[in-house]
Amino acid sequence: MPVPLAAVPILTIGEFRGELLSVLGDGRRLLLLAGMARAADGVQLLAALADDASGEIGLVATVVADSYPALTPDHPAAHYFEREIHEQWGVCPQDHPWLKPVRFPHDGRAIEDVDFFRASGAEIHEVAVGPVHAGIIEPGHFRFNCHGERVLHLEISLGYQHRGVEAALCGGPDKRGIHLAETAAGDTSAGHASAYCQLLEALSGTHCSPRAVMLRQVALELERIANHIGDLGALAGDVGFLPASAYCGRLRGDVLNLTALLCGSRLGRGWIRPGGVVREPGGDLLRELKRRLAGAERDMRNAVDLLWKSSSVRARFENTGTLTRQAARDLGIVGPPARASGIDRDCRRDFPAPGDRGRHPAIAVGESGDVFARALQRWHEIENALAFLAQILDEPEAGEPLTPLAPLAPEHLALSLVEGWRGEIVHLATTDAAGHLSHYKILDPSFRNWFGLAIAMRGQAISDFPLCNKSFNLSYCGHDL
Amino acid sequence: MFKALLARARQGYRTGAYPAQDPVLPPLFRGRPVLDAARCASGCARCVDICPTDALHVSTAGPELDLGRCIFCGECAAACPEDAIGFTRDWRLAASERGDLAVTGDRELRVETLRRELRRLLGRSLRLRQISAGGCNGCEAELNALGNVVFDTSRFGIDFVASPRHADGVLITGPLTENMKAATLQTYQAVAEPKLVIAAGACAISGGIFRDHAEVHNGAADLLPVDLYIPGCPPHPYTIIDGLLRLLGRL
Numbered sequence: 001m002p003v004p005l006a007a008v009p010i011l012t013i014g015e016f017r018g019e020l021l022s023v024l025g026d027g028r029r030l031l032l033l034a035g036m037a038r039a040a041d042g043v044q045l046l047a048a049l050a051d052d053a054s055g056e057i058g059l060v061a062t063v064v065a066d067s068y069p070a071l072t073p074d075h076p077a078a079h080y081f082e083r084e085i086h087e088q089w090g091v092c093p094q095d096h097p098w099l100k101p102v103r104f105p106h107d108g109r110a111i112e113d114v115d116f117f118r119a120s121g122a123e124i125h126e127v128a129v130g131p132v133h134a135g136i137i138e139p140g141h142f143r144f145n146c147h148g149e150r151v152l153h154l155e156i157s158l159g160y161q162h163r164g165v166e167a168a169l170c171g172g173p174d175k176r177g178i179h180l181a182e183t184a185a186g187d188t189s190a191g192h193a194s195a196y197c198q199l200l201e202a203l204s205g206t207h208c209s210p211r212a213v214m215l216r217q218v219a220l221e222l223e224r225i226a227n228h229i230g231d232l233g234a235l236a237g238d239v240g241f242l243p244a245s246a247y248c249g250r251l252r253g254d255v256l257n258l259t260a261l262l263c264g265s266r267l268g269r270g271w272i273r274p275g276g277v278v279r280e281p282g283g284d285l286l287r288e289l290k291r292r293l294a295g296a297e298r299d300m301r302n303a304v305d306l307l308w309k310s311s312s313v314r315a316r317f318e319n320t321g322t323l324t325r326q327a328a329r330d331l332g333i334v335g336p337p338a339r340a341s342g343i344d345r346d347c348r349r350d351f352p353a354p355g356d357r358g359r360h361p362a363i364a365v366g367e368s369g370d371v372f373a374r375a376l377q378r379w380h381e382i383e384n385a386l387a388f389l390a391q392i393l394d395e396p397e398a399g400e401p402l403t404p405l406a407p408l409a410p411e412h413l414a415l416s417l418v419e420g421w422r423g424e425i426v427h428l429a430t431t432d433a434a435g436h437l438s439h440y441k442i443l444d445p446s447f448r449n450w451f452g453l454a455i456a457m458r459g460q461a462i463s464d465f466p467l468c469n470k471s472f473n474l475s476y477c478g479h480d481l
Numbered sequence: 482m483f484k485a486l487l488a489r490a491r492q493g494y495r496t497g498a499y500p501a502q503d504p505v506l507p508p509l510f511r512g513r514p515v516l517d518a519a520r521c522a523s524g525c526a527r528c529v530d531i532c533p534t535d536a537l538h539v540s541t542a543g544p545e546l547d548l549g550r551c552i553f554c555g556e557c558a559a560a561c562p563e564d565a566i567g568f569t570r571d572w573r574l575a576a577s578e579r580g581d582l583a584v585t586g587d588r589e590l591r592v593e594t595l596r597r598e599l600r601r602l603l604g605r606s607l608r609l610r611q612i613s614a615g616g617c618n619g620c621e622a623e624l625n626a627l628g629n630v631v632f633d634t635s636r637f638g639i640d641f642v643a644s645p646r647h648a649d650g651v652l653i654t655g656p657l658t659e660n661m662k663a664a665t666l667q668t669y670q671a672v673a674e675p676k677l678v679i680a681a682g683a684c685a686i687s688g689g690i691f692r693d694h695a696e697v698h699n700g701a702a703d704l705l706p707v708d709l710y711i712p713g714c715p716p717h718p719y720t721i722i723d724g725l726l727r728l729l730g731r732l
Contacts, residue, residue: 104660106696111660131664134643136611136624139661160660163615164696176533179552179690186617186715243485247492249629256626257507264509267619269714270554278559279509302491309484477617480660 002203002414005430008046008061013069016047016062021074023049023058030332031057032415032426033071033081034441035089039063043089048415048428052350057415067092077332080451103159103480111159119145119152127462131160138476146462154457154465156450161480169429169440173200173274173408181427182269185444185478187227189265190219191420192442192478193272195427198353198416200274203431204406209399212276213355214392218289219259219268219277221361221385224421226255228336228378231473232304235375238467239316247303254296258289276402283396290393297386304379317372321456321468324369333452335423335445337472340377341369347419357397361388369456374471381421408435422446422475444478495630500732504572504719511553511568512717515587518543520565528557528566534683534690538583548574548582548590549686552714575711575724579702582686582710592709594730599675603649604729606638609679610648610672614665615655615697619715620682624652632718639725645669650677650708656684656697657704669705677728681711681721689714 011019024030031050035043042065049058062068070093071078082093084102093099104111118126125146131139139160145152165184169177181196182189194216201208208216233248256266262281263271271279281289307313323333328341338345348360364380366373408431415428423445432438453472457465497504506512521543528544529537536550537557544565546557558566576582577593584590594600613621624641627634634640642648645668657665669678680701683689688699701707711724726732 106659112663131661132610132612132668136613136621136641138613138616138618138621139664160664161613161615161655161658162660162696163656163658163691164694165691168691168694175531175556176690179533179554183617183619183690183714186619187622189619243488246630247488249626250492250495250631253626253629253631260507260510262509264507264511264555265553266717267622267715269552269619270511270556299492302488306485306488475618477615 002409002412003059005411005413008059008413010044010061010063013062013064016045016060017069017071019060020047020049020071024075027051027053028058030075030077030081032428032441032443033078033085035085035091036061036430036439041065043091045085050351052345055350059413064091066090067094069094070096072096076330080447101159103162105162114141114157116143116157117145117153117155123147124152140476142465144462144465149461149463151457151460151462151465154454156454158450158476158479161477163477163481165481166440166442170437172437178273184442184481185446185475186267188223188420188422188425188444188475188478190216190223190268190272191418191425194220194353195416195418195425197272197274198418199414199427199429200405200408201354202414202416203408203412203429205409206275206403206406208276208355208403209401210355210357210397211399212401212403213353214397215277215281215401216272216353217356217359217392218262218389219271220418220420221389222255222259223268225382225385226252226259227421228382229255229300231378231470232307232375234470234473235317235371235467236307236313238470239313241307241310241313244303244306247299251296251300251303258292261285261289273402274405276400278402280401286393286396290390293386293389300382307375314372316467317375318370320371320464321460321471322368322370323452323456327455328369328452331452331455332448334448336377336381337374337449337452338423339364340366340373342367347417347424351417353418359392361385371467371471408437410435420445422473422478423449442481444475446474446476446479449474450479496633496636497631499719499722500726506570506572506717506719510570510717511555513569513571513574513590514546514548514551514584515567515569516544516546516585517565518586520563523563525562527560527562531556531560534687534692543585545583545585547687548584548712549579549710550683550689550692551712552683552690572717572719573723574713574716574720575709575727577709577728579686579707579710582712592724592727595728600730602675603677604731607650607725607729608640608642608648609650609652610645610668611641612651612653612661612665612668613655614653614661614685615658615691616682616684617655620654620685623715623718623721624654624681626718627721632722634722634725637722637726637731645671646673648672650679652679652681653685653701653705654682656688656691656694656699657701658697660696662698662704666704677708678705679709679711680707681713681716683712683714686710686712
């Protein structure tokens with residue numbers, strides 16, 4: 001629900017810290033912490049606090065001058081948000097352990113001008129990888145501090161993909177907005193497009209038909225299945241197990257083709273729009289979808305079964321790159337890596353899309369937090385998504401696919417949450433007096449999860465990096481925006 | 482071992498018959514546009530107003546669509562009251578000249594085959610280094626698909642390699658962000674002569690949806706001499722294969 005900007009309580013920085021730290025110790029988690037606007041006496045910071053159990057989100061704000069006592073020493077999940085605040089707003093969170101730039105925006109420090117965390121001592125060496133990688137992968141730089149084969153610390157330096165997405169969304173909504181959302185992280189077009197649309201619908205009080213909500217769920221779950229099965233294939237490839245790698249690679253394409261069957265684009269572009277969806281596939285296509293999904297499921301089961309039944313694969317997956325439940329909780333990790341570490345957190349159940357009538361896939365939760373758990377988590381999410389799609393395709397909702405979007409409420413704030421295949425996507429925006437978007441914030445799950453990968457790599461063999469990296473499979477452009 | 486063999490039998494042979502047979506694309510696939518000037522008599526320019534990347538231009542000669550900018554969202558076709566704009570299922574979109582991407586009427590795109598000397602060197606073995614320079618992982622995902630068993634470009638001798646020193650050229654995706662400028666130029670310089678530059682996707686050709694952002698360079702051609710343009714957002718794997726094979730004179 002949108003809230004009037006005037007209704008967000010503005011506390012002193014002391015009260016703000018006190019409120020946050022007391023609430024965060026009380027079962028809630030930091031959903032987002034960001035600079036929002038320049039005020040006469042400094043910069044306004046906003047914190048969103050999520051209560052997963054009740055599905056409630058609390059908002060508090062404060063105004064800080066050029067510095068304030070950092071939250072990170074008391075609440076580590078704030079560390080990346082505070083680095084971003086430092087970079088975007090020039091405000092210094094004092095006593096923050098590592099205020100390194102996040103994206104190197106064009107008016108700031110050059111991306112080549114990076115200082116890395118260093119380990120020193122006899123036999124310590126560094127390995128630098130990227131930004132251009134060995135395969136067809138987005139750019140990023142990885143700096144390993146190693147003792148022999150063992151990784152002491154991995155520093156991940158991103159920003160190469162920074163395209164100015166958030167800034168370009170301000171002033172909208174306009175004809176470019178939905179396309180910027182679809183390409184914020186292009187492998188998550190349905191996820192970010194849904195978050196963008198839900199946000200505009202919240203700000204304008206527009207209600208999508210149950211049919212539109214259902215078709216978005218179809219788009220999101222197909223995106224999840226395609227990416228998860230692709231990841232399982234890539235994980236198989238990273239341990240040299242080529243049968244599953246080849247079959248899953250093909251199956252990924254088959255699922256992308258199902259999305260193209262419904263909307264023309266393998267990535268689901270040109271489908272989800274503010275107010276609903278623009279392409280109504282109709283009953284025949286949905287029946288065709290169901291039939292082909294059943295065939296794909298049989299082949300997926302057959303291909304993925306090879307992974308679990310091959311001891312050589314299990315030996316490489318198990319106890320590799322473990323992210324403990326405590327570390328995942330402390331860092332605010334989201335999505336499959338969080339669930340694979342035993343954290344029961346999923347927006348589809350906790351923060352459902354408006355109008356989804358409580359229908360969502362079953363939520364799987366793992367335990368061991370290693371590469372094996374993250375692989376198995378993906379398979380369970382595929383199974384649950386397939387079962388869910390079969391269910392909703394059997395009992396489809398009715399209604400007009402598209403409802404015209406009403407004008408946005410002026411001087412309001414809203415946020416939307418969508419469980420994309422990588423995890424929790426948050427979009428947040430404010431409107432000005434004319435009802436235009438005055439500030440737009442995108443939080444891809446990768447923003448929070450990249451540091452989880454760095455922690456999972458500690459003490460691991462450097463040769464296991466590709467495997468660990470693929471088990472997280474995070475977005476560069478979703479982070480860099 | 483037995484399980485793997487049984488699975489192999491079950492999964493079957495999946496490589497597409499292309500280019501011996503044309504690919505079958507879904508009915509809603511948006512490929513090469515056809516613009517009917519005769520139907521565009523009123524010149525209402527609704528398509529121009531709605532186009533998110535300013536790819537359309539309407540003159541007395543009718544509508545003209547720049548495939549270098551087009552992201553194939555189909556908004557123009559939906560907005561046109563006269564059905565003057567349609568997207569066919571033709572996946573062949575690549576061109577060797579930037580100017581040729583501005584399509585009118587029912588014009589097909591043209592790729593010039595590499596000159597003889599280059600074709601002799603690269604025609605049966607093309608090794609490319611991929612540089613993602615702000616690509617959203619849409620183009621990258623479709624390029625990765627070229628390696629799967631369905632598209633399998635290795636059968637044409639086309640592979641993506643891990644070092645520019647092993648490459649015959651670079652394939653660039655993304656609008657070429659300022660933050661990737663130095664890495665892109667260094668990678669290009671590290672490729673031995675003679676070398677090719679291929680720009681894949683609307684971003685790499687024109688900046689795409691990010692055109693004129695202060696953070697980007699409006700595509701590869703701003704900094705490098707481009708030999709082949711492959712439009713799309715992202716281009717379909719068959720669009721990419723078609724462009725590469727025609728460049729090599731294999732189609």
